[in-house]
Amino acid sequence: MDIKTLSRLQKLNQLNLTETEENELMAFFEKAEKDAEILASVDTENVERMVYVMPMTNIIREDIAKKVFTRDQLQEQAPEAMDGYWQVPRLVE
Amino acid sequence: MKYETVIGLEVHVELATKSKIFCSCSAEFGAEQNDHVCPACSGMPGMLPIVNKRVVDLGMTAGMMLNCDINRVTTFDKKSYYYPDLPNAYQTTQWFSPICVNGRVDIETSKGPKSIRIKQIHMEEDAGKLVHDDWSDTTLVDFNRTSVPLIEIVSQPDISSAEEAIAYLERLRDLLRFAKVSDCRWEQGSMRCDVNLSIRPEGSDVLGVRTEMKNMNSLSAITRAIKYEVARHTRALEKGTEELVQETRRWDDNEGKSYAMRTKETAGDYRYFPDPNIMPVVIDDEWFSRIEKTLPELPEVKREKYTGEMGLSEYDADQLVSSRALCDVFEDAVSVCGSAKEAANWIITDCMQVLNKKKMTADMLDINGTSLGQLIKLVSEDKVSRGNAKRILAAMFEGEIADVEAYAKEYGFIVSNDTSAIENIVKEAIAADPKSVADFKAGKEKALMALFGKCMKQLKGNANPQVLREILIAEINKI
Amino acid sequence: MKVYITKSEATGKNIVVDDMILTTDMPTTAGSKMLDGYMSLFEAQAVTALKENGYTICGKANTGEFNLDLLGETSHFGPCEENGVLKGAAAQTVKMGDAMAAVTLEVNGSSARAAALAGLVMMKPTYGTVSRFGTIPAACSGETVCVTAADVDTVKEVLTALKGHDDKDGTSLPQEKCVLGQAMPAKKVAVAKSLLTADADTLAKVEAVKAKLIANGVEVVEIEAEQLLLAKSAWNILMSAELCNNVSKYDGVKYGYRTPNYTNIDELYTNSRTEAFGYLTKSTVLFGSETLSEANYFKVYDKAQRIRRVISEYLTAVFAEYDAILAPVCSKTEYTVEETAANKYMAYEESTYTAPSMITGIPVVVTGGVQLMGAPLSDAALLAMAETL
Numbered sequence: 001m002d003i004k005t006l007s008r009l010q011k012l013n014q015l016n017l018t019e020t021e022e023n024e025l026m027a028f029f030e031k032a033e034k035d036a037e038i039l040a041s042v043d044t045e046n047v048e049r050m051v052y053v054m055p056m057t058n059i060i061r062e063d064i065a066k067k068v069f070t071r072d073q074l075q076e077q078a079p080e081a082m083d084g085y086w087q088v089p090r091l092v093e
Numbered sequence: 094m095k096y097e098t099v100i101g102l103e104v105h106v107e108l109a110t111k112s113k114i115f116c117s118c119s120a121e122f123g124a125e126q127n128d129h130v131c132p133a134c135s136g137m138p139g140m141l142p143i144v145n146k147r148v149v150d151l152g153m154t155a156g157m158m159l160n161c162d163i164n165r166v167t168t169f170d171k172k173s174y175y176y177p178d179l180p181n182a183y184q185t186t187q188w189f190s191p192i193c194v195n196g197r198v199d200i201e202t203s204k205g206p207k208s209i210r211i212k213q214i215h216m217e218e219d220a221g222k223l224v225h226d227d228w229s230d231t232t233l234v235d236f237n238r239t240s241v242p243l244i245e246i247v248s249q250p251d252i253s254s255a256e257e258a259i260a261y262l263e264r265l266r267d268l269l270r271f272a273k274v275s276d277c278r279w280e281q282g283s284m285r286c287d288v289n290l291s292i293r294p295e296g297s298d299v300l301g302v303r304t305e306m307k308n309m310n311s312l313s314a315i316t317r318a319i320k321y322e323v324a325r326h327t328r329a330l331e332k333g334t335e336e337l338v339q340e341t342r343r344w345d346d347n348e349g350k351s352y353a354m355r356t357k358e359t360a361g362d363y364r365y366f367p368d369p370n371i372m373p374v375v376i377d378d379e380w381f382s383r384i385e386k387t388l389p390e391l392p393e394v395k396r397e398k399y400t401g402e403m404g405l406s407e408y409d410a411d412q413l414v415s416s417r418a419l420c421d422v423f424e425d426a427v428s429v430c431g432s433a434k435e436a437a438n439w440i441i442t443d444c445m446q447v448l449n450k451k452k453m454t455a456d457m458l459d460i461n462g463t464s465l466g467q468l469i470k471l472v473s474e475d476k477v478s479r480g481n482a483k484r485i486l487a488a489m490f491e492g493e494i495a496d497v498e499a500y501a502k503e504y505g506f507i508v509s510n511d512t513s514a515i516e517n518i519v520k521e522a523i524a525a526d527p528k529s530v531a532d533f534k535a536g537k538e539k540a541l542m543a544l545f546g547k548c549m550k551q552l553k554g555n556a557n558p559q560v561l562r563e564i565l566i567a568e569i570n571k572i
Numbered sequence: 573m574k575v576y577i578t579k580s581e582a583t584g585k586n587i588v589v590d591d592m593i594l595t596t597d598m599p600t601t602a603g604s605k606m607l608d609g610y611m612s613l614f615e616a617q618a619v620t621a622l623k624e625n626g627y628t629i630c631g632k633a634n635t636g637e638f639n640l641d642l643l644g645e646t647s648h649f650g651p652c653e654e655n656g657v658l659k660g661a662a663a664q665t666v667k668m669g670d671a672m673a674a675v676t677l678e679v680n681g682s683s684a685r686a687a688a689l690a691g692l693v694m695m696k697p698t699y700g701t702v703s704r705f706g707t708i709p710a711a712c713s714g715e716t717v718c719v720t721a722a723d724v725d726t727v728k729e730v731l732t733a734l735k736g737h738d739d740k741d742g743t744s745l746p747q748e749k750c751v752l753g754q755a756m757p758a759k760k761v762a763v764a765k766s767l768l769t770a771d772a773d774t775l776a777k778v779e780a781v782k783a784k785l786i787a788n789g790v791e792v793v794e795i796e797a798e799q800l801l802l803a804k805s806a807w808n809i810l811m812s813a814e815l816c817n818n819v820s821k822y823d824g825v826k827y828g829y830r831t832p833n834y835t836n837i838d839e840l841y842t843n844s845r846t847e848a849f850g851y852l853t854k855s856t857v858l859f860g861s862e863t864l865s866e867a868n869y870f871k872v873y874d875k876a877q878r879i880r881r882v883i884s885e886y887l888t889a890v891f892a893e894y895d896a897i898l899a900p901v902c903s904k905t906e907y908t909v910e911e912t913a914a915n916k917y918m919a920y921e922e923s924t925y926t927a928p929s930m931i932t933g934i935p936v937v938v939t940g941g942v943q944l945m946g947a948p949l950s951d952a953a954l955l956a957m958a959e960t961l
Contacts, residue, residue, distance in 0.1 A: 009862055011359050013816065013861050014175055014823065014838070014845050015842060015849060021851055024855070024916065025858060028855060028917055031917070032805065032808065035804065035808075036805045036809070038802060038805060039806060039875055042802065044875060047881050049367075049878050049881065050877055050884060051367045051713065052372060053699045053700075053713065053931075054700040054745055054933055054948065056745070059143065060145070060146040061146060062145075063110050063111050063145050064112060065118065065119040065120070065121075066112070071126075071130065077611065078827060079825070079827070080830070082229065083233070084126045085126050086127075086234040086236075086825055088177045088840060089834065089836050090231050090232050092355075136825075137613070138594070139707060140705070141742055141743075173864075177837060180821065182823060234825070364813075364817070364865065364869075366814075371742055372743070
């Protein structure tokens with residue numbers, strides 16, 4: 001992990017670290033990468049990835065529409081809303 | 094040097110479901126802002142996604158219509174990026190195992206027939222809508238479309254002109270509408286298209302620098318945009334007017350120009366990974382064949398049947414196959430009334446008239462074809478007059494009429510064969526209007542029509558016009 | 573001592589839930605400034621199930637931010653500590669007698685550690701047997717609603733109320749698998765030698781439990797269990813990637829904290845998130861994001877998913893022979909605020925012991941300061957074993 005990648009990561013995830021925090025995290029990356037070497041030592045060529053610990057299939061529902069909450073309820077805690085819309089600074093294309 | 098154009102299209106189609114893909118909010122178009130929204134599709138924590146089965150049905154249907162292989166195990170993945178129209182800051186889509194792969198769409202252009210290969214079709218959720226408000230100088234966010242189910246149909250770069258692109262899109266639209274996968278309305282955004290385009294020296298097998306124009310929403314704009322981009326790329330290669338870079342461009346249809354979009358340095362880093370909350374969807378043979386059975390005949394097959402064995406004119410057949418809904422009502426009606434010509438007339442003229450009045454499109458025709466068939470039969474048997482049949486038809490648009498004859502009886506729409514009743518009315522009419530009688534006798538044909546109209550009104554339309562006319566003339570002649 | 577985020581009226585059969593579990597009459601904050609005061613429109617299925625069974629939710633316990641940390645030290649509202657010693661707020665309510673049980677969302681071992689340190693009984697049931705509907709998502713592929721109480725009977729009673737199929741959770745198992753059944757007495761228990769890396773006091777607890785098992789006629793065998801050491805790194809990768817994705821929705825637009833310092837959307841996002849997330853959340857997000865980058869996906873993230881299967885298959889083999897695996901829950905018997913301030917990654921270090929069950933979703937019972945891990949759906953057997961200790 002280098003500072004350039006780390007600063008790109010911060011932009012990508014919309015958050016900033018202080019310089020001290022950056023250094024702390026870079027040290028952690030180093031440590032975690034070293035720890036991950038133990039994973040690399042395991043041959044997983046023929047091992048299928050395991051996304052679900054208790055796998056099932058076809059957990060699906062019927063196509064039925066329901067309305068549970070009103071717009072006002074949903075926007076009650078909006079930092080800013082207007083005319084039933086959530087509101088953000090103007091976006092430039 | 095001569096150049097050839099290489100185009101691949103990514104078409105987004107909103108699926109015709111009642112509810113959204115992962116939550117139970119209504120997917121209906123046109124609601125008030127944020128009226129079809131719940132905690133899940135407005136990015137609140139704690140709700141878990143449950144896949145709408147109908148979405149899988151329609152995804153499979155689309156794949157079958159486009160000659161695809163259906164992946165029998167299909168899974169969902171998360172794609173992360175920040176934008177205000179994406180409330181969870183991730184879109185659930187299919188990255189690793191899309192529902193359909195390896196399809197084909199056959200098109201016809203002025204250069205003859207051609208096959209456009211489909212790379213894949215995947216299911217995903219739509220994003221919300223942003224409205225830029227000049228008054229407050231802010232952007233307003235509407236999540237009604239968030240999580241509405243979409244399929245994205247990705248073609249191979251097999252398209253080499255605007256004409257082919259349009260032929261492909263029109264064919265795609267016909268097939269998907271016919272299979273009721275989507276209403277495919279460009280103007281409502283239920284069909285949208287991203288155009289990937291590059292040019293290269295003719296015969297070369299190396300692709301040129303590719304530009305992408307996103308969210309194109311009309312065929313005419315797509316035609317103009319492709320022509321503009323081809324010219325721009327050609328100029329750049331021939332005259333060195335600019336250096337082509339791989340980028341996303343915005344097409345401004347008013348100005349007729351494309352512009353490079355400002356993109357973040359982090360753009361495109363979507364960090365896809367499988368969604369552990371959504372179990373794989375496994376399509377077994379039973380499910381597969383259940384969907385296969387629902388596939389409609391292709392429009393051209395129907396057209397041939399209509400003009401061939403059913404004897405319709407080319408015009409009538411074209412009108413009917415423009416919409417699956419018309420075909421369905423037509424075929425049901427014919428199976429009852431036996432007359433293709435009559436059924437076609439009733440649909441193309443009378444049903445369309447009602448739809449137009451209601452500002453509805455042909456696809457929205459939702460009457461029972463069997464009932465229409467019964468009605469046509471009653472008219473052809475002279476049991477209901479044409480005028481009253483139209484009234485009954487109008488009633489069919491308001492609610493189903495299972496037994497049309499019983500309905501006609503109940504509301505007094507059955508033609509009277511009782512000539513003495515008609516004679517009485519005619520006599521009264523003649524007595525009440527000696528002027529018209531005199532005029533008619535003096536040779537004014539129109540005067541007869543006035544009397545005829547009055548009688549028919551008295552009879553509430555329930556008289557055979559021919560019979561009424563004959564009695565009327567006979568009675569006048571008696572005077 | 574910051575035990576509660578919100579305290580409600582205590583009437584009768586009181587249960588405290590941690591602040592990762594949504595309630596509609598009290599805020600749910602996930603221990604984060606981002607969700608300070610956040611009121612959910614709906615409640616967790618766990619809360620509904622508790623109420624339906626006659627329990628009262630007597631309060632919301634303080635949690636570390638998104639329960640990623642060691643013992644709640646990263647809470648925006650301050651840690652739950654006594655004389656500088658970290659307590660784990662939910663466990664503390666049980667210890668103080670305010671609640672008969674605590675229901676918490678286990679993400680990275682903090683519930684197990686708190687129970688072990690407090691000498692309480694805790695069970696993390698098999699993944700999918702208690703609905704996660706209405707819990708604040710952090711690492712969905714492994715996080716589990718669990719129960720802490722003073723004794724095995726109470727844990728069992730509350731778990732019985734919580735367990736059950738839920739249509740609103742797509743990972744919820746069929747009802748017949750959710751029920752706590754009857755269990756055969758344990759015959760054979762393995763001690764995971766690879767995890768015996770704790771201090772003497774902790775190892776003494778393992779020895780004590782071992783001795784009791786033997787006294788009860790159970791055969792106790794030491795196994796190497798080196799595969800379990802893969803779990804820490806692998807779970808950290810999977811958990812971080814999922815956390816990154818799950819907390820990206822907190823952006824200052826829809827609800828929650830919005831920075832006053834912005835002129836455009838990027839500033840709104842970045843400043844809101846920078847100001848409202850604590851360091852551990854931020855660093856977990858950035859780490860997780862990197863594991864999913866195009867360059868790392870197969871090398872790091874996908875590798876961790878495959879390692880998950882390696883561990884899971886190893887455990888299947890072990891449980892074919894043994895009824896449970898005995899191991900420490902953490903490396904020490906006490907952790908201070910000072911330590912966690914000096915080493916912000918202590919939870920990561922300590923997850924050596926808890927990651928094997930987090931990454932595989934197997935059930936765990938914590939008792940006598942140690943843990944017994946069992947095969948999937950062996951929850952009843954684990955509880956029965958704990959009862960004999």
